[in-house]
Amino acid sequence: MAKIKYIEYNGKEHVVEVQNGLTVMEGAIQNDIPGIDADCGGSMSCATCHVYVKEGWYDKLPKKEMGEDDMLDQAYEPNSKSRLSCQIMVSDDLDGLSVYMPEKQV
Amino acid sequence: MIKTEVVIIGAGPTGLFCAHQLGIIGLKCEIVDNLDKIGGQCIELYPDKPIYDIPAVPECTGEELTNNLIEQIKPFKFNFHLNDRVQELTNKNDNWIVTTTSGKKFQTPNVVIAGGVGSFEPRKFPTKSAEKFDGTSVLYSIKDKTIFKDKSVAIFGGGDSALDWAIELSNTSKVLLIHRRDEFRGAPASVQKIKELSEKNIISLFTKYSIKDVKGNGSLEEIEIKSEKGESKILKADYALGFFGLIMQLGPIADWGLNLDKKTIPVNTENFETNKKGIFAIGDICNYPGKLKLILSGFHEGALAARGCFKYARPNEKYRFEFTTASNTIKDRLGVK
Numbered sequence: 001m002a003k004i005k006y007i008e009y010n011g012k013e014h015v016v017e018v019q020n021g022l023t024v025m026e027g028a029i030q031n032d033i034p035g036i037d038a039d040c041g042g043s044m045s046c047a048t049c050h051v052y053v054k055e056g057w058y059d060k061l062p063k064k065e066m067g068e069d070d071m072l073d074q075a076y077e078p079n080s081k082s083r084l085s086c087q088i089m090v091s092d093d094l095d096g097l098s099v100y101m102p103e104k105q106v
Numbered sequence: 107m108i109k110t111e112v113v114i115i116g117a118g119p120t121g122l123f124c125a126h127q128l129g130i131i132g133l134k135c136e137i138v139d140n141l142d143k144i145g146g147q148c149i150e151l152y153p154d155k156p157i158y159d160i161p162a163v164p165e166c167t168g169e170e171l172t173n174n175l176i177e178q179i180k181p182f183k184f185n186f187h188l189n190d191r192v193q194e195l196t197n198k199n200d201n202w203i204v205t206t207t208s209g210k211k212f213q214t215p216n217v218v219i220a221g222g223v224g225s226f227e228p229r230k231f232p233t234k235s236a237e238k239f240d241g242t243s244v245l246y247s248i249k250d251k252t253i254f255k256d257k258s259v260a261i262f263g264g265g266d267s268a269l270d271w272a273i274e275l276s277n278t279s280k281v282l283l284i285h286r287r288d289e290f291r292g293a294p295a296s297v298q299k300i301k302e303l304s305e306k307n308i309i310s311l312f313t314k315y316s317i318k319d320v321k322g323n324g325s326l327e328e329i330e331i332k333s334e335k336g337e338s339k340i341l342k343a344d345y346a347l348g349f350f351g352l353i354m355q356l357g358p359i360a361d362w363g364l365n366l367d368k369k370t371i372p373v374n375t376e377n378f379e380t381n382k383k384g385i386f387a388i389g390d391i392c393n394y395p396g397k398l399k400l401i402l403s404g405f406h407e408g409a410l411a412a413r414g415c416f417k418y419a420r421p422n423e424k425y426r427f428e429f430t431t432a433s434n435t436i437k438d439r440l441g442v443k
Binding site for chain 2: 037039040041043045046047048069070073074076077078079080106
């Protein structure tokens with residue numbers, strides 16, 4: 001279980017507890033947090049669950065797998081702290097993680 | 107005006123199998139898709155990725171699945187209308203008039219929406235200033251490459267479209283290639299070629315840069331790009347081309363008066379009809395308690411929606427359930443003995 005903070009583009013914060021084994025994307029969808037679309041349902045086939053990981057947390061996350069950066073090329077305004085939230089698996093180590101949502105997903 | 111019994115919107119696996127089921131029960135249909143090819147997400151997003159959960163098919167790629175479905179509906183000789191998008195649905199005496207972007211019109215008692223998450227559209231530049239040049243000097247696809255001759259062309263992106271056009275246009279234009287990171291996702295041979303052209307100063311390569319602004323009076327004159335650290339550069343360019351892949355947009359479907367739940371359409375699970383009589387929704391775009399976004403669910407939904415269509419297409423006939431193994435009528439439709 002990890003407490004994750006989702007911060008909307010307008011600054012509104014949502015803190016929810018997400019079960020281990022779910023992804024950061026699923027944590028947002030299951031709790032109806034706006035700002036993450038996840039059109040493809042988590043198959044790394046779109047770039048609509050794009051988030052910016054908070055400074056300090058980015059390097060602590062499990063590294064990106066093959067293909068994630070390719071999809072991020074197609075995201076809205078990606079930067080060096082960008083991740084696809086469907087590819088971040090939640091574990092106890094992620095307790096306290098903050099992610100920022102982009103202005104829009106499409 | 108094309109008169110038919112069913113219009114299917116979307117030529118992905120769900121739409122294709124629904125067409126098959128319509129053919130089996132003897133109904134005619136026309137299939138419209140915004141993409142230039144058949145297959146939907148399977149062909150656009152993951153043609154080479156293996157799928158492991160198609161019943162009785164231990165493993166197949168998106169492309170193989172699509173080809174098999176096309177083969178399966180061949181006997182029915184249905185028409186495909188590709189590169190076209192359904193824009194408008196209007197009701198007229200128990201029929202729907204379906205109008206596409208290209209101006210085609212269909213008259214049909216049934217419309218089956220098998221639209222996935224919507225239609226694929228190119229992702230555009232995030233900068234507002236690019237909008238006023240959209241379609242003239244800011245482009246997301248190329249129809250006539252001769253317009254770039256002897257011009258400065260700024261190409262954005264790191265996939266095959268961006269690399270292929272950079273290589274191609276470098277023969278006749280001054281090409282700037284801008285990508286947000288050092289690595290390219292295009293084919294290795296193209297990446298190698300780009301590096302060679304860059305070393306020979308035939309292409310100007312700017313990696314770890316993205317667009318900041320575009321400027322010009324009437325037509326594009328210069329672009330401003332920024333690095334992640336915030337350094338910016340101003341470059342002369344007559345055209346800016348963006349190849350950021352495709353995104354899925356619900357598009358006109360949102361305007362047809364259907365009940366919507368987020369980006370999905372609620373249906374009943376008896377025949378997958380929506381809140382509008384004669385409009386059905388199947389596959390990823392439909393929503394009901396327990397909905398699974400799996401291709402196999404789409405097949406089931408398409409089979410039931412096809413039976414739902416029968417009622418409106420042949421109000422005076424009674425639908426008879428038959429097995430393909432036993433029915434001579436079905437074998438005739440399939441053209442087998």
